[in-house]
Amino acid sequence: MKFLSNFVFRLGLWCAAMALAVSAHAAVHPDTLVGFAGDFSGRIAAIEALGAEGGDDARRILDALEAGNLGVIDNRVLIVEGDTVLDAASGEAVTDILASEVDTLTVNNRIRRALSSARAALILISGSQPERLAAANTLGESASPTLLPLFERALAAEEDASVRAVLIRAAARVNLTDPDPTLRRKAAQDLGSVTDPAVRNLLAALVGKTGEGSAATWAEPDASVREAAAESLRAIDRRITLAQSxxxxxxxxxxxxxxxxxxxxxxxxxxxxxxxxxxxxxxxxxxxxxxxxxxxxxxxxxxxxxxxxxxxxxxxxxxxxxxxxxxxxxxxxxxxxxxxxxxxxxxxxxxxxxxxxxxxxxxxxxxxxxxxxxxxxxxxxxxxxxxxxxxxxxxxxxxxxxxxxxxxxxxxxxxxxxxxxxxxxxxxxxxxxxxxxxxxxxxxxxxxxxxxxxxxxxxxxxxxxxxxxxxxVDAFMVVVLGGVGQLAGAVWAALGLGVVSKFLEGWAGAVIAKILVLLFIIIFIQKRPQGIFALKGRFADD
Amino acid sequence: MHSRRHFIKALVLSASIAAIGAPLGAHAADTIKVGILHSLSGTMAISETALKNTALLAIEEINANGGVLGKQLEPVVVDPASDWPLFSEKARQLISQDKVAVVFGCWTSVSRKSVNPVFKELNGLLFYPVQYEGEELEKNVFYTGAAPNQQAIPAVEYLLSEEGGAAKRFVLLGTDYVYPRTTNKILRAFLHAKGVKNEDIYEEYTPFGHSDYQTIIANIKKFAAAGKKTAVVSTINGDSNVPFYKELGNAGLKATDVPVVAFSVGEEELRGVDTKPLIGHLAAWNYFESLKNPTNDAFIAKYKDWAKKNGVPNADSVVTNDPMEATYVGINLWKQAVEKAGTTDTDKVIAALSGQTFKAPSGFTLTLDKTNHHLHKPVFIGEVRADGQFDVVWKTKAPIRAQPWSPYIAGNESKQGL
Amino acid sequence: MRTPLTLRLLQSTPRSGWLALAIFAAVAWIGVPLAHLVVPEGHPLYLSAYTVSLVGKILCYMVVAVAMDLIWGYAGILSLGHGLFFALGGYAFGMYLMRQIGRDGSYGADLPDFMVFLDWKELPWYWLGSDSFLWAIFLTMALPGVVAFIFGYFAFRSRIKGVYFSIITQALTYAAMLLFFRNETGFGGNNGFTDFKRILGFDITSGATRVVLFALSATLLMLCLILGRYLIRSRFGRVLASIRDAESRVMFIGYNPLHYKLFIWTLSAILCGLAGALYVPQVGIINPSEMSPANSIEIAVWVAVGGRGTLIGAVIGAGIVSLAKSFFTVTVPEYWPFFLGGIFIVVTLYLPNGVVGLWRRLWAQRKATDAAPAEDPTPAAAIKGATA
Structure with missing residues (x-):
């Protein structure tokens, strides 16, 4: 499971529609595309609607949008492919408009995110195993109640164990807030195998109290759920600490x-x-x-x-x-x-x-x-x-x-x-x-x-x-610290300086870490003027 | 005994030092000298060399069209070598020895601060073409780059907006010097005004030339994991951007998860980075090379021609960027003002400059403010494309007036104009 | 009976030397002020503000070069961190100059602008007394002196020598640079100190102030030369030279090299600090890049180009390299590093004793050829000339 998630997608509409969707459209209904001619949220809605329709034509239009080939003129949604212009809905060539006249739609991060979710939802049901796994990960990061029906539907059909595991965790994140304590407890247990700080924060909120002083109440009323959450929390914390060190x-x-x-x-x-x-x-x-x-x-x-x-x-x-x-x-x-x-x-x-x-x-x-x-x-x-x-x-x-x-x-x-x-x-x-x-x-x-x-x-x-x-400057410090002409010294000095700087940086910031390391070198040289490994030999004077 | 010779030599030396510095005699009166004060060596050469090229291009163009007041412009190029005391020495030399009518130059804030007293003392004229932190207004300086409200604030507003991803948590990441410090101070106050609390702001600075961003990226990830939509505002400067973006790409921080908006990264900086993993990260400027309009097309074509003709290395891949546009606009505004004033006298040109307009490559007609020596500029926000250019995803409808004294810094309320 | 100090000082420099110094002093104290303030602009003898500040700056560099030569040329200690002492002196005096701005800064506050800006409410403790001129002068010498003394004491006591010493001085100045770059350190970060207005109440941009600063720099240089000359010709100087040439032997004879090295090292740092203090008001800015390792290496380059082991060589080296830099950065702005780099390579390869060494060799050759018809050409004379 990847590290970050918190996007709230308004995908419920098309998730529900998807359950009922009839596969194999001949073409996309032009009304679905009207949003593209409108403002920004209209475009997002249109992408969601396309995801809901599913099918090859929807995918074709989404591809065109992502490639920056989808354009709008006079409320007509068109796809530009080189010099030819196609009607987006029907896929037929348009002759009365030149490719150079079409102003293509801008793809920004919001659109790109909506696209990837729509795409993931399409794939989660129908793709190959690696595609499904990737799609499950993408959607899992942004797990929200609106996606729950999709997860459940996918779980029902999914046979691959690794995809199932991802889906179960994704569903569990949503179920943490379910009114049914059994579901909540199950979810808290399921989430014990995650290493995601975002999930950790969700669980931590469960075991804490809300409110001030004596008026404080447990955020999670059910003690058994709290216990399960606390146990999962410990497991997650162990793994997070390990991963971070x-x-x-x-x-x-x-x-x-x-x-x-x-x-x-x-x-x-x-x-x-x-x-x-x-x-x-x-x-x-x-x-x-x-x-x-x-x-x-x-x-x-x-x-x-x-x-x-x-x-x-x-x-x-x-x-x-x-x-x-x-x-x-x-x-x-x-x-x-x-x-x-x-x-x-x-x-x-x-x-x-x-x-x-x-x-x-x-x-x-x-x-x-x-x-x-x-x-x-x-x-x-x-x-x-x-x-x-x-x-x-x-x-x-x-x-x-x-x-x-x-x-x-x-x-x-x-x-x-x-x-x-x-x-x-x-x-x-x-x-x-x-x-x-x-x-x-x-x-x-x-x-x-x-x-x-x-x-x-x-x-x-x-x-x-x-x-x-x-x-x-750093290279000189390594050589001097290690001792002249000593490969072993250089190795110890370089790795030592690297690890020490990084620990100091985590503690004091990059600048102070660097200053401390330099001061350390200066002091160290006072103690061992010839470096960690001094050359063995006879030196009366050099 | 050699001491006598030593001291005689010392005398000869000091005399010759004085002689070299002495006035170099009268200069031809049929040209107008124009100083170009950009570092061509040292750490800043990477950014400033292109500005020197743009200035030379603009001067060539003006000369080809008959010059100014019937005289040809004669560029005087010097190299302050990214050495700040040298900037003030060279500025003094340009004004008092070479008698230039105007100087185009500087990039870093410290170089500008270093030359300001010289321009004030000798009543020279400086055009400064780079976006900067504000908190300054000099009679002898014209600022053709953006003030914070013409770049940083619109960019953060965009991040806060629904369209920009509705970010709730902000990482303010910068190189430790005055521009990032000021910009972040203004942004913090601005974010407070927008209801973002201190615990949702993480501010971090790295030294100049910092090349190891592993720890910082890990910290950003930790910060972003707290559960709210996070965005990074980067004022990382110069060379450090390459390791930062490389680390960003390899650590898997995608623009759709945690967008990074940068104020010091433009087309020229992206030439040094493989942009494929960076698609969607943002930059805010007052000009992008990818803007489509006839003025810009002509500007780009002119620059590419000039680069080829003058043997600029990698001439086929040169790009234009915001400070270059600002340089170009600055020179042309100066030319118009000199023609209006009918003289190159500093005070008269300063008076004539106020309210000058110029149709800039950004596609807008820019106006020089009547009181505050800054341009009214449009703001564009672009997302990085795979080819190292930017897709404009948002722009202002009209140019914005600069606020060099940010209203978000206490004590600035009463300050306006000169 | 020992001769009195004044007499010994007088004797250390020959009469011709004193004469040359007197002429130099006359030029710096009377000639330059007249040429800058009295002679009208446009007159061939007029000295522009640009020239006066440029030469004033170079005079400060020359002081640093002499200080460097004292330790490198005469004690054999190559410091790659002398920029630090120069900058410390500059910062110490810069604090005073910042306080002299008073309320004329852009925020009109009592604190320096950069502190207002960082929301500091009062001066940090180490700025205490920075509004006093005398304290600033004291600090200018004390700060580099104390830093050098502590660093030198430990380094020389551990008998760190040669390249090791050079590298750790480099580490020292690099660490200090990073420290001063930090805005929290309280010295203005990357921008450092700038936009000075006045010094002891006098307008810093006025011609008179400029001329006085120039004269002071020249005076400091002369004092350095006299003092240096005195030191190296004294018993102290001879012990120092023998430490340079064979430290172990000096120790076996019964001298403690620590004292000698430490004294000359600290003195050298103090001279650098004074030069830095005079440099800052003349160039109008002090910032941490003065502490960058590259700047310190450049100081060593001045001495090498001029010829180390001769005080006048250090002066000439600083002059030549600085002027070459000023000259080439204007005439061949894109190619000057080739020339400057080339000079360094050629000088170290072919002029091991620098420009002064070359001059002596040529001089000796001319003497030899002049004398040739009468006697044998004496290679011994040439050698003597080259090594004296």
């Missing part, structure tokens, strides 16, 4: 995974070369822009495969960001080894140049990146908690990137060199590690990982020239 942890993990993707590349480049790369955020931006270009190519050349564009964008973004990284390293950073503070300024200059380059090439506005269908929507935990698929995918993606990096660092020769150079550059050089090449490769990999982070960010945040600036 899961939700909070999830949001924290999600924020942490994004911080991690933003910071992983930095952890490598910073660890290996001690270079503060202020242009790291711009490498994220490069990755996101690469994703945008890939999406554009898919839209033009492979529109049927558009859902795969994110996958294809991964290697592309990695390669492009890595190339940009190599160019940066070869042209600038190479000359600044051993001067970390100067490298900070040079990369700051690079970041200015890259941002403005993006602005000049792609324009200053944000770019539109659509979530592929498999990353849209989410898992509904009830109680208003939805775990969006794009965030779930990103959490797993962050884990995947981490795993790859870890394998690279621990299992390959290059990884061993990188670790050696991180620990002691001079000694590694002495024993034959080609430090210059390791630097370039490590920088390329770090930049490429940032590019991957850019792909992930493009799926949840805005893509614009200055997008990297929003992450750079």
């Amino acid at each position: 899961t939700g909070t942890i999830f949001t924290g993990l999600s924020l942490g995974s994004i911080l991690l993707l933003a910071a992983l590349g930095l952890a490598i480049t910073y660890g290996v070369m001690g270079v503060i790369n202020m242009a790291h955020g711009e490498l994220l931006m490069v990755g996101a822009y690469a994703t945008f270009v890939v999406q554009g190519l898919f839209r033009t050349y492979l529109p049927n495969w558009i859902d795969a564009y994110v996958i294809v964008a991964l290697p592309v973004a990695f390669t492009i960001a890595a190339l940009v990284g190599v160019v940066m390293e070869r042209l600038v950073l190479r000359h600044l080894y051993g001067r970390p503070l100067e490298s900070l300024l040079a990369t700051w200059g690079l970041s200015l140049v890259l941002i403005q380059a993006a602005r000049v090439i792609f324009g200053p506005q944000n770019l539109e990146l659509a979530n592929p269908t498999w990353m849209s929507g989410g898992i509904d935990l009830g109680a208003g908690v939805v775990l969006p698929f794009n965030r779930i995918v990103i959490i797993f993606f962050a884990g995947f990137v981490l795993l790859l990096l870890w394998m690279m660092m621990q299992k390959t020769r290059l990884g061993m060199f990188v670790r050696a150079v991180t620990q002691n550059r001079a000694m590694a050089g002495c024993v034959g590690v080609p430090t210059a090449r390791v630097d370039t490769l490590a920088f390329a990999i770090g930049s490429g990982v940032a590019g991957l982070g850019g792909v992930a960010l493009s799926q949840i945040a805005n893509v614009g020239p200055a997008m990297g600036q929003g992450y750079i």
Whole structure:
């Protein structure tokens, strides 16, 4: 059951009519459509009436309305299909009116809602199982006494267990106010399996008192109903609490995974070369822009495969960001080894140049990146908690990137060199590690990982020239908190910061949460100046 | 010993600093200079670049039609780089060094507040094209964007109406700065007047550039679950809108359940969002690109041509929006006033501006108020379409007069006009 | 016997230096006021209000650059949070300026406009005394000083160094920026303080006030240079330089680096605060974006461009970068970040000692070529010149 409901639809009229409706109309009676020519409430009434009539023609007209093809001229209701104009009621072509002359009706939220209810009511009786389930959910959210006859009629015919369950709960919501205490008690029990805060509020009202002081009376006169309601309430509260704490942890993990993707590349480049790369955020931006270009190519050349564009964008973004990284390293950073503070300024200059380059090439506005269908929507935990698929995918993606990096660092020769150079550059050089090449490769990999982070960010945040600036400070905090050159440290720091920020945000609001986290980092560094995981090695002075 | 050289150099330097700042000599008298003060870099470039383009387009158009008072207009474009102190420096430079007759510029309230004293001191003329919080009226500024009663209040009235969904509970969500704060203060007072109680209003602010809306969306859902029809009024600014709307779409908050009406989201902002999950969410403006009328068709065509001709990136997908229309209207009103006054003298132009009218792309003939330096503007409420444009679902019958001093803020009753 | 302080101060700067300072003072105290107030407009010697405020603003930046150079160039501590101290000084003085508006605000109330607007009935406690000029001056120095002292004490005691220190100063200024952005904090949120009317009762837009502020900024800069010069040539300065170059060794010899670092760090913050206080009335606005990490990085860039480790280098760097920004944002509004970014890259790559280093190298080369016919070209001289 979905999270919200409270619409009162005046659908009673057509629900009753529906019970008597004769199926298979030849065409819609023109009188039904008169409302469309009238004012707003007339249109709603006409939609309701169409729902009541049922049948293919009603559906055809509703479809036309939703698509914005239904128009009115001189009280004639017409459907415009391209250049042809049809009479809405009969479905016959009209020749005396041009398509361009017809002013089509505006569809606003009210109309859209009425449409979806009318459509759901049509489907609830006649659709396939998934359609019926969706329809039952839609109607269940707006359960009102006028819908009760429809629910009961559908229940009588329905055989599928899952649809029945939804319908029973929908009916129970209405029955809570029934004069018969047995029905009320049954309803209160039925509602125990819901995780909807709106239902929770209904039940909570039952077990409370109305009035002041000694004059207060129970809102629900029957004690057994109150008891059933209280029991259901406890069950609902348990599930709501569970769902909401899961939700909070999830949001924290999600924020942490994004911080991690933003910071992983930095952890490598910073660890290996001690270079503060202020242009790291711009490498994220490069990755996101690469994703945008890939999406554009898919839209033009492979529109049927558009859902795969994110996958294809991964290697592309990695390669492009890595190339940009190599160019940066070869042209600038190479000359600044051993001067970390100067490298900070040079990369700051690079970041200015890259941002403005993006602005000049792609324009200053944000770019539109659509979530592929498999990353849209989410898992509904009830109680208003939805775990969006794009965030779930990103959490797993962050884990995947981490795993790859870890394998690279621990299992390959290059990884061993990188670790050696991180620990002691001079000694590694002495024993034959080609430090210059390791630097370039490590920088390329770090930049490429940032590019991957850019792909992930493009799926949840805005893509614009200055997008990297929003992450750079946070990424530094993660690296510093975690300890230089430590993948494990970065992981703990990112996830920890993510979860802590989200808990604080729920308690104190976004701004204070951020300030507290920053202060925490400052204090933490006082205690452990080398981060959570300090590099083990001999450092007399650095 | 190098110190002597140092100090001599210091002297040379300070002398050269002074020299650079010194007057750059007389300028040609056969053109009228027009300053354009919009950020082309930094955080606000995303919004303001299009306004600079519109201003250049309007100037080109005026020049092609013979200019003003027989003289060509010469645009002076500077970049205040989203840096507020730089705004006041550049404003001073435009007025006192470049001797521009008028400046078109600013977007954020803080940039306007930063330049106001400069315009007052040097008696310059500023046209400010963006919807804003009101609570201000400067002799030297003309406000061609909406005051709160020309945007926020009609939008909330619509939400309260039967047609708009008869909302009973309101989330006032904004970025933490003066425009959302003021607008929400006015709206709260307005909602009180309409019988909405404090417990049915949930106000929340996020910092600039906030990109993680998970917690806030969860809070909105919790708030909306209380059982009354809920609507969200969003004054979220700039870049934060993309993550907000993406989260909204993925968290399953549909417009038919909890409609979001936004005051800072227009066609340009929606270019950065996949609008398919957002169909039906609302925006209130005084102009939409989707308005069908000959003036607007011509305006859009002109802008698209201009963008192509001048190599604007992604020129085939450029859009027009409300502040762009306001910029365009502002320049043309100024031109008419200069022609009426026969001079570019600030005081005479200010006098000539009062009561000027112009047939705007919104399809209405807009009048500049005789006393309060604001335009009478029509209000449109649009629902987001799948193509990133808006369907107008409600509009005022006639332009509304601006109330820069909102009657919903205590102490404003006596304030009217200059 | 130790020489008296005044004498030591005098001796720290050579006579030619004093001469140059005197000329500079004459220009700032007499030349500029005459050129702005007395010379008629249109005359080639006339200085416009725009120029005076622009140069006045840059003078404040130069003070900040010198303060930055004292800790980065001479103590090896790179702060990415100096914008915070600058802004704190600015806010401290801005509070006074807000109170000076009196009832001339748009609501005509005793409270600043933004407080009226947030429905505040009285000034919060930390605004106490903000109507007193002397208190404002005190706060201008005390506020950044105390913040820097507390932060520095803990950071230096924990021996946080190098990049770590830079990053946590960045975190500090970022956190402060977020705090000041909040409207509830009581400093006007994003809009900050603006629309000042008067200072000590004088009209803030009048030419005389502008000239006085300009002269004060110039004076502050000169004082900074003299003080800086004195400090770095004293025993204190030499200990500081050795801490920069080999902290452990200094410790083993028996000095406690904490005291030295903490002193110069706090002093640097106070100088920034004073610069901020002079900056605010000249530009007419103070808002939290002054505390953004980017602004603080820009301060470091000034010093790097000019040449760190030389006081005059910091001054020149601040001048060059600010003027370049003012210049490019007008002449190539859409492309100036390329130029500015390019300058940073080129300077750090090819001019490790900044513009001053380049100047010295060229100077040394010219000397070497001049002397070449007579003797061997001496690379040693060039090296000496570059490292002095």
